[in-house]
Amino acid sequence: MTTTDHALATGSPFPLGATVTEQGVNFAVVSEDASQLYLCLFDNEGKEQAPLPFLHKHRGIWHMEVLGLTEGQHYGLRADGAFQPKQQQMFNLKKLLIDPYAKDLSDKLVWHPDQAAMTQDGQANLTDSAYCVPKSIVRTPVSSPERPARVRVSPSSRALYELHVKGFSQNLPIADALKGTYLGVISAPGIEHLKSLQITTIQLxxxxxxxxxxxxxxxxxxxYWGYNPVSFFAPEPSYAQHDAVVEFQQMVDGLRQAGFEVILDVVYNHTAESELDQSSVSFRGLDNARYYRHQDDQYLNFTGCGNCIDTFSPSSIRLICDSMRYWVNVMGVDGFRFDLGVDMGRTHHDFTPNAPLLQAILQDPVLSNTCLVMEPWDIGPNGYQVGQFPKGFFECNDQYRDTIRRFWRGDKGAVPEFATRFMGSRDYFHKGQKSALHSVNYITYHDGYTMRDLVSYHQRHNQANMEDNRDGHGDNISQNFGAEGETDDANIQAQRLNQQLCFMATLLLSQGTPHILGGDELSHSQQGNNNAYCQDNSLTWLNWQTSHARTELQSTIATLMTLRKRYPILANLHLDDDPLYQHTNADHIEWFNEQGTPMTGQDWSDKNRHYLSLTLTSADLSARFWIVFYNTDTPIAASIPTDHKSLTPLYNTPSMAIENNQLKCAYRGVFIGQID
Incomplete structure (x- = not known):
């Protein structure tokens, strides 16, 4: 270490992190249980200077101002205190620690055994880790006053498009330097494609x-997916050409300029430090007992990732809310999708919608005005909470996913539940309490089959993950139409494309908020891998070749998104028996069988039923639609409801056609028409 004298001042406990002042840099770090905290500065050659002890501690926050320091200073932290793993005390002066509030890091963190605070036999690991831990950088990112304004999306028109920065841009026809980067996403071909779909919201x-x-x-x-965070502030450097902070901001600005709302998938439930004997690079070394959930001297692993953030801890609540405000106010995002969100609603390890973190977000004047999407489960006790989050949060609806898959597979008795899911899952998102828009409907997500694989594989094929094909979901409710995987059989190919069109049309005609997995519009395949989190290669990078399937799927999405935007009734029907809308005039819905007469109790209970249709009529009678679903391949002729005057087809899959005042269903398909 080199020795350099620095003048120190008391500084301030807020704001947390490193803040440039008129005289230098103020440092403020939470470490309630440490007996001493040290600031470690690094010179231009990367050499560590003699550590500077923090001289002041206020309510668990160590703080001081180091005079003469400037923007760009590289630094780290070291914390002294008890090393008692059974009591969750993991202090070890040999471990260089990343500031949890650092806005930028010198390098990407790569796992190394020397990062561990303890050896395999439970003793303190006395190897210094500074050489294999990125340095925090004093940085003050700002939001330009000239950046594009936030795009305001009508709730009834919102449609989420899940996009992986590298996977989306790696194979685009763009300069090599842009491939796999933030800036590649907003390249001309990238923006042109996204705009062509008519979707509203990019979910990064x-x-x-x-x-x-x-x-x-x-x-x-x-x-590859990125669900293993090191920092809640610093952006991923591997997606940048030069400067991850600036280029992330430029990506968001470019998406906004193109008319998109941008939300970010965030992981606040665990960190990359994993189990107790693995990396100690930040939270663990600073305040392990405060940041992570534990009980009876053991970590509580409600995430399956080795640790989980104690979101009932005041320091964690402050950290997460500060992080969210930073990504909104400075980095520019318009909202968040929360991975394993039940952890955010846990108090003393059990879930409640009144949990302090959830309420802190909803009362915050900045955060409450953003788009907030919950993944409403984790693997802890009472970890399944679909429909139980407070108003203000959208929720991913796996009940929708599974039911729609079963219906289109042709499972017996699927029609009644299909109708419930199609109508916004009001058994979970109850009438009088939440609108159907709270249900984020999806058929595919990143963690599972792509839509093409859903219709091409009966079994998972995850051998490339090197876990003996044991990882990933075993029951995918899929259908391969007679061949496992790729085939040259033109008939099977046609059936698979038709099934994809049926899925996509159902999704975009359902009540609620639709979610589209990026790549499904291209008919992208992962060769049957339904857990491709570790496949950073052509398996997951989108293929942009033109194909008949791509043309048909993109056209379906664009056509039906245009309809959703024009007619809000297709997303959020105001029912007369829903107290939530008692102040408005009610829309009207009626269900019909293939004879064109209203569905009877016997019709609903028929387990062999494959046909279902409905009419939607707006309260002001300005729009009336007939929607049809048929999930088997035996040809039928369905009667149009008898009180129609004329019917204008708006969209149909290939099997559906109006002939002689009937709807001819040659095989499974979807139809929507406007009744005049």
């Missing part, structure tokens, strides 16, 4: 700086 997969897990490092695989 994780962009927090993340690390590849130890077991993947051993297998020489990479964490």
């Amino acid at each position: 997969m994780p962009c927090f700086s993340f690390m590849t897990e130890r077991h993947l490092h051993v297998l020489k695989l990479n964490n």
Whole structure:
């Protein structure tokens, strides 16, 4: 270490992190249980200077101002205190620690055994880790006053498009330097494609700086999805050409300029430090007992990732809310999708919609005005909470996913529940309490089959993950139409494309908020891998070749998104028996069988039923639609409801056609027409 004298001042406990002042830099770091905290500065050659002890501690926050320091200073932290793993005390002066509030890091964190605070036999690991831990950088990112304004999306027109920065842009026809980057997303071909779909909202997969897990490092695989965060502030550097902070902001600005709302998939439920004997690079070394959930001297692993953030801890609540405000106010996002969101609603380890973190978000004047999407489960006790989050949160609806898959597979007795899911899952998002828009409907997500694989594979094919094909969901409610995987059989190919069109049309005609997995519009395949989190290669990078399937799917999405935007009734029907809308005039719905007469109790209870249709009529009678679903391949002729005057087809899958005042269904399909 080199020795350099620095003048110190008391400084301030707020704001947390490193803040440039008129005289230098103020540092404020939470570490309630440490006996001493040290600031470690690094010179231009990367050499560590003699550590500076923090001289002041206020309510668990160590703080001081170091005079003469400037923007761009590299630094780290070291914390002294008890090393008692059974009591969750993991202090070890040999471990350099990343400031939890650092806005930028010198490098991408790569797992190394020397990052561990303890050895495999439970003793303190006395190897210094500074050489294998990125340095925090004093940085003050700002939001330009000239950046595009936030795009205001009508709730009834909102449609989410899940986009992986690298996977989306790696194979685009753009300059090599832009491939796989933030700026590649907003290249001309990228923007042109996104605009062609008529979707409203880009849901970015994780962009927090993340690390590849130890077991993947051993297998020489990479964490591709990014659900293993190192920092809640610093953006992922591997997606940038030069400057991750600036280029992330430019990506958001470019998407906004193109008319999109932008939300970010965030992981606040665990960190890359994983199990107790793995990396100690930030939270663990600073305040392990405060940041992570534990009970009876053991970590509580409600995430399946080795640790979980104690979101009932005041320091964690402050950290997460500060992080969210930073990504909104400075980085520019319009909202968040929360991975394993039940952890955010836990108090003393059990879930409640009144949890302090959830309420803190909803009362915040900035955060409450953003788009907030919950993944409403984790693997802890009472970990399944679909429909139970407070108003203000959208929720991913796996009940919708499974039911729609079963219906189109042709499962017996699927029609009644299909109708419930199609109508916004009001058994979960109850009438009088929440609108159907709270239900985020999806058929595919990043963690599972792509839509093409859903119709091409009966079994998962995850051998490339090197876990003996044991990982990923075993029951995918899929259908391969007679051949496993790719086939040259033109008939099977046609059936698979038709099934994809039926899925996409159902999704975009359903009550609620639709979610589209990026790549499904291209008919992208992962060769049957339904857990491609570690496949950073052509398996997951989108293929942009033109194909008949791509043309048909993109046209379906654009056509039906245009209808959703024009007619809000297709997304959020105001029913006369729903107290939530008692102040408005009610829309009207009626269900019909294939004879064109209203569905009877016997019709609903018929387990062999494959046909269902309905009419939607707006309260002001300005719009009336007839929607039809038929999920088997035996040809039928369905009667149009008898009180129609004329019917204008608006969209249909290939099997559907109006002939002689009937709807001819040659095989499974979807139809929507406007009744005049």
